[in-house]
Amino acid sequence: MTGVTEESAEARRLRYWGRIEPAHEPDAFAALDSAYRQPHRSYHSWAHIDELLAGLERFGALATRPDLIAAAIFWHDAVHLARDPDGKTRLDRQNVRDSVAAFRRHTTLEGSEAQAVEDLVMATSDHVGARATTEHYPGFAADLDLFVDLDLSPLAAPWEIFAANTQKIRSESVGVEEAEFAANQVKMLEGLARGDAPVFRRAETRAAWDATARVNLARCIAGLRAAGR
Structure with a gap:
């Protein structure tokens, strides 16, 4: 998978963000942009998000709620640190939890929709074992499977x-x-x-x-x- 089509990655990114922007506070994209441009990020940068969005474009017809999958793509690596302030290796699960917290701070989604995005993001902390424990909407379990596949597409x-x-x-x-x-x-x-x-x-x-x-x-x-x- 190359993640590149005739449309530029940035244009695709802004197009997808435009679809979900109403579900976010006004400063949400700026927060994401600052995070994904952090100097230490080499892999977990906008390029990774762009590749997943290209995958969603390719397989979007399989999704029940492509908007919620897109939101999870944008937020799932919002926080990425290799070590805690005390120098200990930081567990991936903690980065994912903090990414969920960042999503919650910036989203206007509520109820089952917000919880669905949270569960999608948390699935990236255990790609093999993650399963939908609650069907937040008909088709959520299948959407979770698709999102996990997109995150593994590289x-x-x-x-x-x-x-x-x-x-x-x-x-x-x-x-x-x-x-x-x-x-x-x-x-x-x-x-x-x-x-x-x-x-x-x-x-x-x-x-x-x-x-x-x-x-x-x-x-x-x-x-x-x-x-x-």
């Missing part, structure tokens, strides 16, 4: 892009030793590979991305193991 990028993304993620892990980074990445990627189980949940995304993602995962895991020795 796994199916051409190898050169996949490898570059790994290096970008490495550069964001400030203060993390090479062996620790490699071990953490291998654990995460092996969890996604899961033997013969499909990487992607929806049949349509699986048909488009699964085979390439499996090759990339195997190749990356082997390289990380070698680097961590």
Whole structure:
């Protein structure tokens, strides 16, 4: 997946934001723009959001509430830090929780719609295990599966892009030793590979991305193991 079409990524981003802007406070986009342009971000930047929006454009017909999926895409990495102020490695789940809190501060959505976006965002803290526990609207569980697939879609990028993304993620892990980074990445990627189980949940995304993602995962895991020795 290249994430690039004839329309520029920025134009797509602004078009999707225009659709969900009424569900946000006036300063919401400025807060997102400041977050995704933080100097330490190499992978978790606007480029990642743009790629997911390109995926939503491609598979949007599968979504019941593409507007809520779009909101989750914009907010799911609003907070991304490698370490806490005390120097401890920051858990991904805490970044996701803080991203949810940022969404809640800036959204005007209420009730089941706001909770649906929160649950979509929280699903990115456990891509394999996340499941819809509440059907906030008919079709929510399927929308959650689609959103998780979109967040994992970079796994199916051409190898050169996949490898570059790994290096970008490495550069964001400030203060993390090479062996620790490699071990953490291998654990995460092996969890996604899961033997013969499909990487992607929806049949349509699986048909488009699964085979390439499996090759990339195997190749990356082997390289990380070698680097961590």
